[in-house]
Amino acid sequence: MSGGVQEQAARLDSVQSVREACSSFRVVADRLRQEIGLVLVGQSAVVEHVLIALFANGHVLLEGVPGLGKTLLVRTLGRALGVSFSRIQFTPDLMPADILGTQIVVENQAMGRRELQFRPGPIFTQILLADEINRASPKSQSALLEAMQERAVTTGGETRKLDAPFLVLATQNPIEQEGTYPLPEAQLDRFLFKVTVPYATQSDVATIVERTTGLHTPETETKAVLDAAKIHFAQALARKVLVAPHVQDYAVRLVLATHPTGGATDAEISRMVLVGASPRGGQALIAAAKVRALLAGRCAVSTQDIAALVLPALRHRIVRSFEAEAAGLTCDAILAQIVQSVPAEAQP
Numbered sequence: 001m002s003g004g005v006q007e008q009a010a011r012l013d014s015v016q017s018v019r020e021a022c023s024s025f026r027v028v029a030d031r032l033r034q035e036i037g038l039v040l041v042g043q044s045a046v047v048e049h050v051l052i053a054l055f056a057n058g059h060v061l062l063e064g065v066p067g068l069g070k071t072l073l074v075r076t077l078g079r080a081l082g083v084s085f086s087r088i089q090f091t092p093d094l095m096p097a098d099i100l101g102t103q104i105v106v107e108n109q110a111m112g113r114r115e116l117q118f119r120p121g122p123i124f125t126q127i128l129l130a131d132e133i134n135r136a137s138p139k140s141q142s143a144l145l146e147a148m149q150e151r152a153v154t155t156g157g158e159t160r161k162l163d164a165p166f167l168v169l170a171t172q173n174p175i176e177q178e179g180t181y182p183l184p185e186a187q188l189d190r191f192l193f194k195v196t197v198p199y200a201t202q203s204d205v206a207t208i209v210e211r212t213t214g215l216h217t218p219e220t221e222t223k224a225v226l227d228a229a230k231i232h233f234a235q236a237l238a239r240k241v242l243v244a245p246h247v248q249d250y251a252v253r254l255v256l257a258t259h260p261t262g263g264a265t266d267a268e269i270s271r272m273v274l275v276g277a278s279p280r281g282g283q284a285l286i287a288a289a290k291v292r293a294l295l296a297g298r299c300a301v302s303t304q305d306i307a308a309l310v311l312p313a314l315r316h317r318i319v320r321s322f323e324a325e326a327a328g329l330t331c332d333a334i335l336a337q338i339v340q341s342v343p344a345e346a347q348p
Contacts, residue, residue: 032225039076042204056287058192059168068197070171078127082224086125090136096143130170134180148190194316241290242300251285257338275319284313303344
């Protein structure tokens with residue numbers, strides 16, 4: 001973090017300073033939404049979840065059928081943030097070196113000898129689009145594990161830190177699963193959110209058609225609204241948002257309710273879950289809820305913030321039982337039942 005950002009974060013030492021920073025942040029967030037909206041039509045909920053993940057310093061898995069604007073959203077976000085952007089098209093023949101980089105032999109004219117030099121791969125960026133991530137083999141998928149968790153890459157016995165902020169936005173198609181490699185639970189757990197991208201509404205489709213098929217197709221140039229330093233400051237500001245003990249307890253009880261042996265739900269729901277959410281689920285709920293409160297102009301998290309983010313934060317962290325699959329229950333349906341069954345206030 002740069003010295004200027006550290007000084008700004010250090011000034012967040014009083015309630016008044018945090019409130020003033022929250023007001024300024026909302027203005028910038030609104031400008032960011034507007035800038036994205038000039039290019040991407042609709043999908044306001046998806047945009048909101050991606051922005052929450054950005055300011056919570058977490059990665060996002062976007063799932064939806066082709067043509068819904070997933071790649072366009074990520075490209076537009078990269079331009080609006082004014083940070084470096086790279087795209088990796090995941091295919092079955094993609095190798096880890098194609099992602100991380102490789103050692104090459106170069107001629108050292110000064111020393112009169114050959115030596116190995118590291119050539120960084122596309123992962124050395126700040127916004128990384130992992131397009132169709134489930135098309136690559138597990139060996140290539142695993143190349144992202146260290147980068148997503150540690151924000152670093154180890155190659156040739158040397159660990160290299162990635163520039164901050166570092167955000168992975170991965171896409172996958174829920175259909176055409178032949179020839180794909182489902183992401184393992186260890187990698188899914190590293191995503192803060194899994195966001196389901198819905199179909200566009202009638203009015204959105206009409207706007208898209210008008211924009212793209214008319215005689216005068218507008219070519220909107222996205223302007224940079226934020227830079228890396230401002231993103232750092234926003235992330236530091238989000239961490240200052242207060243979480244009352246009963247709100248944190250609510251998030252913990254929701255995570256425990258996803259465990260088959262958690263004892264926090266009735267037996268009917270427990271039978272529907274084979275594997276429950278890890279502690280990262282609780283971390284994701286609290287971190288994301290802080291940003292949601294901040295975007296709403298509040299300096300404290302509410303239980304409503306927690307409940308509103310259960311689906312994107314936990315849907316990829318639970319595994320359904322055979323009984324749930326046979327009954328046609330989705331992860332979202334199970335989580336909806338859990339939210340209904342877990343009271344916001346702990347029972348005495």
